[in-house]
Amino acid sequence: MGRLLSCLLVACLSLSAVAADAIKGERKEVFGDTTVHYSTFISTFLQPDIAKSAELVRSKNQGVINVSVIKAGKPVVTQVSGTVKDLTSASVPLKFKQITEQGAIYYIAQFPVEQQETRTFTINVGVDGKTETISFNQELFPGE
Incomplete structure (x- = not known):
């Protein structure tokens, strides 16, 4: 499983290096500590x-969202849920599953990507007994 985390992180970094409109810099939100x-x-x-x-489907038409929560420098177990909307505002619920490895906890979910378009993600994360919401847009490019 340690290899899984490494590959997920490498995939994320590879994406930003390869795609012209990829994520610039680190994507994170800070809520206290x-x-x-x-x-x-x-x-x-x-x-x-x-x-x-x-247990992920590997396909040019399947996206992955990876979420990790760090408190005081250590990974934490929490609740993660969310949705992804396309340009027509059709919403797809994200079904996150927790992956626990030595020194890491993260949450992954898959969603369909039928064509190049900008998607709106809304992620709900349990932080210190309350739910914090993160919303962001991401342009996605199905593979070839």
């Missing part, structure tokens, strides 16, 4: 064995 890191990418950036071990 808690930091929520998040990224999205197309699942073909994952190696087949990594996708299989995380």
Whole structure:
């Protein structure tokens, strides 16, 4: 599983290096001493064995969102939920699953990506007994 986290992080970094409109810099929100890191990418950036071990569908038409929550420098177990909307405002619920590895806890979910477009993500994260909401837009490019 430690390899899974490494590959997910490499995939996120690879995406920003490859795509012209990719994420510039680190994506995070800070709530007091808690930091929520998040990224999205197309699942073909994952190696087949990594996708299989995380039970993810590896496809040019499947996106992945990865969320991690750090409090006082340590990963924490929390509740993560959310939705992704397309340009027509059609909303798809995100079904996050928790991945726990040595020294890391993160939450991943998949969503369909049928064409190049900007999607609006709304992520709800439990922080210190309350729910914090993060909203962001991300242009996605299905693979070839």
